[in-house]
Amino acid sequence: MTAASGRPAEPEVIWTRPHRSGRGPRPAHSRESIAAEAVRIADADGIDAVSMRRVAAGVGAGTMSLYNYVPRKEDLYELMVDAVSGEYDLSAAPTGDWRADMLALARQTRDLMRRHPWLPRLLTPVHGFSPNALRYLEHCLECLAPLDAPDGDKLELVAAVNGTVATFVGSEQALAERARALPWSEAAEQRVRAAYLGSRLATGAYPRLAAALAGAGAAIPAHDDVFDRVVLRLLGGWG
Template sequence: MPDVEPGVIWTRPQRTGRGPRPAHSREEIAAAAVRVADADGLDAVSMRRIAAEIGAGTMSLYNYVPRKEDLHELMVDAVSAEYDLTAEPGDDWRANVLRLAADSRDLMRRHPWLLRLVDSTAYGFTPNAMRWIDHFLAGLEPLRVPPGTKMELLATVNATVTAYVTNELATAEHARSLPWTPEQEQAVRAAYLTDRLATGAYPHLAAVLAAASAEPVDYEAFFARAIGRVLDAFALEEPPEPASRTEA
């Protein structure tokens, strides 16, 4: 691996070094890395594997992507282009945020490896990621809070979506690993829980579960409520509307 210095890949030329016209593009390299990660996980993304995917030598790939971290950044940027930012934000800032949160959830479910990269600030300001951030902030124009608070809202929504999808994917992975059906697993655990609650050792839990609906959980509605409660907290920071002259 050649020596490299700290830097941002977007400020570097498409290919370092002298020689003929580059045979590969960053877009091609990123697309190959995303395909590998989608199929086999982020740990399968190595410089050797991606070089083989695009038909290049491993060492020559470093001329295009000096570090593995740069490769990860290209991947984040590539999938960030999947956001649909064509619709103009409406006057309802809550609706704007909920739509973008739902889009983020879908993106992370399509690319589960993204969960391991979104927590890093190193990958938060790629060109396509910045377009998404700018669109998010445009949707917050009607919210009357300081700019710093809006960035906190964005970070909190992202953290909520990430936690929600992490749980969704872990639950799905657990279900796939079972040698029996999820329904059989739930039945056994429900019987155990019922037996434990009958001892009277957990009165508060028993009361809550007794009052809970027996209907299956609507996870789409649950997600919307979770994001809505985050937004409720930020809405409280808006200053009160000034009284009109008539009211005064």
Template sequence: MPSSKPPATGDKPVPPEAPELIWLRPERTGRGPRPAHSRDSIAAAAMAIADAEGLDAVSMRRVAAALGAGTMSLYNYVPKKEHLLDLMLDAACAEYRLPAEPSGDVRADLTALGHEQLTIFRRHPWLPALVVARPGIGPNALRYTDHFLAVTAPTGLPGGARMEAMAMFNGFICQFAQYEQTAAASAKWQAEMVGYLTQAATSGAYPNLAQAFATAGPPADPDQAFDRTLDRVISAILAPMAGS
């Protein structure tokens, strides 16, 4: 039962703590003049900076300047930089062109989804590292998740296992995109790595590595390497269907 005693002098109601997740914060209250900016416009400005100069170049000051706004006014829309990263990640997820319904061919649907994801990662080189560092749980990321779960429903895996399969699927594509970026950025690094591994393989200390190098053939085309490895990842996801 609540106390009938009045609050002590000087006591003030404690305002409720603001949600930590930006997705729990309303974009606008509906009161007052229409805001000059939106989350979509803020995310687009931040993404343009990241695409041109990398994720480290993104700051509240830079984004505010791109929008023609004051830095402090931007905090009214995005309380902290972590929220800005969340908006960028979800805006990138909006670029997925997902069909209304899966086709029913799990391998074909996952292959298409994998190529769609790699295309987006190549368009935004900063994105793979952000995907690894921060889980995407905004509306567009949830749309992707829901689609993946629908596509993999015929495998017979329970929901939790299909979420784990999605993490494996996304993780492979993130890693492939990051390796591709590293190799493209430094031909010298790649040449040195190949030379080092060749030296190790011929040293006699690593017989299995030597055997792999002997049968590897010429360097694979990146797109062909992606297709082969993606197919193996999808085969692992489809294993329950093969055993049923």
């Protein structure tokens, strides 16, 4: 049942709603084009810039007519998550090394979140069962087939990996934003902070921290190496 505005009179899942009714003229727009426009706006200006009005203008539709395709803004978000989830390359069959396969997927997830910085904000269980998300989860479970664990635990592992990736990418984004806001170079900022930290460690009040940082500072690993190590340590706690 649908209200006069085109919005559903009761909850429904966007994927059960037909693209078009069996009667009437062919729709002027598609979910794919609407989702693509919303993704374009979010990529350029952030998720807060995505509105039904702006998306409608982008696809050449009236704001109210857009509700005939997407009843709620929550549905629009779900279409966006599904659209970018379709960017996963799941063509390769699992290798049998589930840790290596999950690391490869984690790298893809990191790249996906870097391309679409707004994505972590929309990653909730509500949006976790769209067509492309289901395809991704099925592939994850295929990769995890060699792991001797209940299927529910495997789903928890997938969620834990994605949460770790989101945290990692979020930290990258925060650092990048901070660097852009600095009135001087990042290198100059780091020199000042390193000097301050060195003065605190020199007091002898933090012997364990001083030892840890001395060992870590001997060879600063590449950022990608840190990412791989973090994910593999997470996976190492399983199986």
